[in-house]
Amino acid sequence: KQEVTQIPAALSVPEGENLVLNCSFTDSAIYNLQWFRQDPGKGLTSLLLIQSSQREQTSGRLNASLDKSSGRSTLYIAASQPGDSATYLCAVEMDSNYQLIWGAGTKLIIKP
Amino acid sequence: GAGVSQSPSNKVTEKGKDVELRCDPISGHTALYWYRQSLGQGLEFLIYFQGNSAPDKSGLPSDRFSAERTGGSVSTLTIQRTQQEDSAVYLCASSRRSGSSYEQYFGPGTRLTVT
Numbered sequence: 124k125q126e127v128t129q130i131p132a133a134l135s136v137p138e139g140e141n142l143v144l145n146c147s148f149t150d151s152a153i154y155n156l157q158w159f160r161q162d163p164g165k166g167l168t169s170l171l172l173i174q175s176s177q178r179e180q181t182s183g184r185l186n187a188s189l190d191k192s193s194g195r196s197t198l199y200i201a202a203s204q205p206g207d208s209a210t211y212l213c214a215v216e217m218d219s220n221y222q223l224i225w226g227a228g229t230k231l232i233i234k235p
Numbered sequence: 236g237a238g239v240s241q242s243p244s245n246k247v248t249e250k251g252k253d254v255e256l257r258c259d260p261i262s263g264h265t266a267l268y269w270y271r272q273s274l275g276q277g278l279e280f281l282i283y284f285q286g287n288s289a290p291d292k293s294g295l296p297s298d299r300f301s302a303e304r305t306g307g308s309v310s311t312l313t314i315q316r317t318q319q320e321d322s323a324v325y326l327c328a329s330s331r332r333s334g335s336s337y338e339q340y341f342g343p344g345t346r347l348t349v350t
Contacts, residue, residue, distance in 0.1 A: 155337060166239075166326060167341040212278070216337070221266065221285070222294065223339065225278040 125150040127215055129226035137234050138205055144198040144229045146213035151191050154216040157223070158187050158198050160209040167212065171198070203233045237261065239342035241327050247348045248317055256312045256345045260329030267310050268330075268339060269302060273323040281325075284310065285332060317349045 126149045136142055146156070155174050159167040171180045171187040173196070179188040186199040200207055210230045214223040240259045248254050260267050269281040280294040284304045295301070299318075304310040314321055324346050328339040 157338065159341075166343040167328075169338045169340060172338045214278070221268075221283050221291070221332075222280040223268075223270075223278070224280075227277045 125153075125215065125217060125224045127213060127224050127226040129211075129213060129229050131229060132227065133230040133232075135232040135234060136203060138203060140203050141199065141201050142203055142231075144200070144211050144213075144231070146196040146198070146226055148194045148196075148215050148224075150217070151194055152217065153191065156187075156189055156196050156213060156215050158185075158196075159212045159214065161212060161228070162209050170211075200231075205233045205235050207231060208233045239327055239329055239340055241325075241342040241345050243345060244343065245346045245348075247350060250319060250349055251316055253313065253315045254317055254347065256314075256325050256327075256347070258310045258312070258327030258329075258342060260308065260310070260327070261331075261340055262308075264329035264331050264340070265307070266330045266332040266339075267304055268328045269310070269312050270326045270328065271323045272326060272344070278326070281312070314347075317347075319349050322347055322349045 128147045130145045153175050157172045158170040161167050173180050173189040184201040189196045210228045212228045214225045216223055242257045265286045267284045271279045282302045283291040299315045302312045324344040326341055326344045328341045330339045
């Protein structure tokens with residue numbers, strides 16, 4: 124059974140710092156991995172999707188990497204801003220079906 | 236363009252009543268998903284529709300839950316005889332399951348409170 128773990132559960136850093144959020148999964152037979160952000164009271168916003176054959180994806184100040192064999196992904200946020208404060212979720216889509224298996228999220232606070 | 240929309244945004248109901256939650260996916264998206272996010276817990280897959288194929292209902296927690304998708308577009312999630320443990324945010328997502336883009340786009344959710 125696939126399990127997705129995100130560390131840390133919460134993180135608070137000063138504005139301007141670079142930071143890394145971690146996601147690990149137990150079953151490497153994934154189809155893709157997605158990073159989302161969730162703002163309080165709002166839905167989920169897709170940030171980056173990495174296909175199983177890819178190593179990384181970049182969008183602006185965000186860079187997500189995938190090491191499928193070791194079951195790890197990282198989300199790197201450069202030059203953090205207070206607007207980056209949100210809960211960040213990673214989810215994996217399995218080869219065998221189209222369900223997303225979710226981590227519990229990392230609550231990120233960027234202090235001005 | 237328009238994103239995924241859900242209605243109502245909030246629903247308060249008494250235990251034992253039935254509720255219907257609606258999802259309008261992005262036009263042209265053939266895949267539609269329902270998830271549940273309970274307080275203090277992660278997201279939980281409920282059901283998946285893809286085109287005209289039989290839906291994947293493997294995530295539905297009990298037979299009180301059902302969903303349908305009419306005309307390959309709008310979907311309704313129905314919860315019969317609601318229980319307090321059904322209180323959660325119900326999220327709908329859609330995706331274009333062709334080409335290279337499989338990203339799931341989420342609606343704002345329906346917050347269900349069962350009293």
